[in-house]
Amino acid sequence: MQTTRTFVYGVLIGILGIVLFSSKAVMVKLAYRYHVDPISILLLRMLFSFPFYVVIAYLYRNENSGLVVRKKDYAWVVFFGVIGYYLASYFDFLGLTYIKASLERIILFLYPTMVILLNRFFLKQPITKIQAGAIALTYLGIVIAFWDEVAISGNDTYIGGVLILLSAATYASYLVGSGWLIPKFGVMKFTAYAMIVSCTCVFVHYSIVNHVDLFNFSWQVYLLGFLIAVFATVIPSFLVSASIKMISSSNFAIVAGIGPISTIILAAVFLNEILTLLQLFGALVVIVGILLISLKKRDANA
Template sequence: MQKSTKKFVYGVLLGVLGIVLFSSKAVMVKLAYNYQVDTISILLLRMVFSFPFYVVIALLYRNKGSIASISRKDYYWVVIFGIVGYYLASYFDFEGLNYLKASLERIILFIYPTVVLLLNKIFLKKPISKIQAGAIILTYLGIVIAFGTEVSISGSDTYLGGFFIVLSAITYASYLVGSGWLIPKFGVVKFTSYAMLVSCLAVFVHYGLTYSGDIFSLPWQVYALGFLIAIFATVIPSYLVSASIKMINSSNFAVLAGLGPISTIILAAIFLNEKLTYLQLLGALVVIIGILIVSIKSNKSK
């Protein structure tokens, strides 16, 4: 096997592993909710267990990147995007999972590339091609098919869950759009670590201001799930995905990303006994096709 081919295969394997691990997050959050834990508590545990890793990584990479070109204003923006992209997006996501199936959460959250296109169009005046516009319409048609069927099955709480997941997609997309000019200055690893540390601190403050219970009296299963969410559904996949994109490029990774909703549906069926109707599976397929078109077209135009 040639060196370039071997590198590509390794990149694909790393990407698939990262996507599957990311997809497990919603399933583990739903499992934690079975023990009557609230949103901010499980989010706190995720950040508490993640925090030391990001501190170490931030220290290791503190002298890397274009340090001379980084201003105090840039650090202010890191704080803003850390709050928007990882604290708010995570909080809305975890809150939405109180009311929605894990498999549907992943399908709705998967629309964030279309939100990036729309935000770029509105605020940065970047054009949207006819193919991209058609793909966006196709994506939201898939959401309507998958989501509308669930309302008739699970009731009106589905609307609330869907609302929170859409907010999560919008805030995460805002982070991607707004932070694009900062990443070249800091470097991907350094910027991600700094943004995650800001997010951790925001969650700590949120918990301190709003929670009156005892974080030390939860069932041991909740702590175990919090640890697994932090390490195996947050820290490890974030770097696996970065390594994969570096090895196979973002266009090829966009194709792999379509495995996200599929792996969540499979994991949710195994561990949560969730079942999607044939119509919902059709909706999921439509969403995946739409996002693949948007992602591949966007990457080719760069």
């Protein structure tokens, strides 16, 4: 039976992973200032990440969860690797060329609802009252925090919004698949395998459609690519997988509500995007929503 301590640790690990992931949007926007296109910065992200995942896959190659792993399970790993960090990342990076980092997060935050609905319809997992209430509270906090961002206009903004929405849908599918496959493969092996697939997809994509000289960027672009790879990809990818294993993908989706809030704070610091008192109040509401599932879980195990 899942212990309260395990659940709380899972929530804290999930929060750390989400905050690190949130830094990606800010660093990508910083990279765009140096005239780099989305697929090139995505390629740098995956190039710097790839060696880490290969080494980890090798070190954990004999890890055994005790469950039977069939050939079709490996096929699912490939599938979720393609949609989870290749398509989701590509849509996200492309969408960020059209909209602000803070607006990207409010649209991307639709994925928690998608995760819970996908779990309900495909894995037959019930939606609890606690989850529904926590989601409602975190959404309320997001609406408050981004009150000035809701009124969008202009064709470019709509294009960016659709791309980010596609990113949310593909990432939600990945999280659902993670919750199902991680117990079979183990956290480290599943994450490494899925990310190697994603990296390979990016390499193939770049070689086919992009003719930019990869060795002709400014040093700032390479530095940001490395930082995105290590601190906004490798480390949080394992933290997220570990969190999903400890608290379930549905509960992790609620914890992910901290993502938009951390993004607006980072965007205010590094991109000079405006951070208002209303946004700070919204952040508090989101945090209360996240604490709700943690405290309720503690009460259930008391």
